[in-house]
Structure formats: C-alpha cells, structure tokens
Amino acid sequence: MERITQGVVVSAVGAVVLLAMLVVRRKMEGKPAVRLNGKAVATVLLGVVGALVLGVGMCMVMVWNMLMWGIVVGIAGIVLLICLIPLCRGLQ
Numbered sequence: 001m002e003r004i005t006q007g008v009v010v011s012a013v014g015a016v017v018l019l020a021m022l023v024v025r026r027k028m029e030g031k032p033a034v035r036l037n038g039k040a041v042a043t044v045l046l047g048v049v050g051a052l053v054l055g056v057g058m059c060m061v062m063v064w065n066m067l068m069w070g071i072v073v074g075i076a077g078i079v080l081l082i083c084l085i086p087l088c089r090g091l092q
Contacts, residue, residue, distance in 0.1 A: 043084065043087055046080060049080060050080030054077025057072070057075070057076070058070070058074060061074065
C-alpha cells in the first residue's frame with residue numbers, strides 16, 4: 001500500500017509543476033491566460049479517459065494475464081485517443 005501512496009504523491013506534485021510551467025510559459029510568451037470553456041474541458045477529459053483506458057488494457061495483458069480482453073480494452077483506449085485529433089484540429 002505504501003507504493004500506491006508514493007505514486008499518488010509524485011503524480012500530484014508532477015501535475016502541479018506542469019500547471020505552473022504552463023502559466024509561466026504563457027506569461028513569458030505574452031499570451032493571455034488559458035480560458036476554460038466547454039470544449040477545452042471536454043478535450044482534457046477525453047484525453048485522460050483515453051489514456052486511462054489504454055493503461056487498463058495494458059495492465060490486463062501484462063499483469064492480470066487477460067490477453068483477449070486486454071487487447072479489446074487497449075484498442076478502445078487507442079480509438080478514444082484518436083478521437084482527440086479531429087476534436088483538436090477539426091475536420092478539413
């Protein structure tokens with residue numbers, strides 16, 4: 001259980017550092033602060049969910065020895081992440 005706590009703490013610290021770096025970089029480039037709208041929140045949520053689903057699929061294959069279902073879940077995660085491309089870039 002101690003490993004899980006350490007991982008949660010390290011990931012939380014990493015997230016805070018990345019957010020601080022985003023604010024500092026945008027300020028250095030003279031750009032306005034990031035505005036949160038519905039599309040930005042949906043894009044971030046889709047990316048997080050896609051990465052988590054892909055990770056669960058990998059765990060199912062490599063850790064839990066559930067090869068078939070792990071591949072299916074992993075492909076679902078890949079499809080979710082591919083859906084980010086038209087959401088961010090738009091269809092042309």
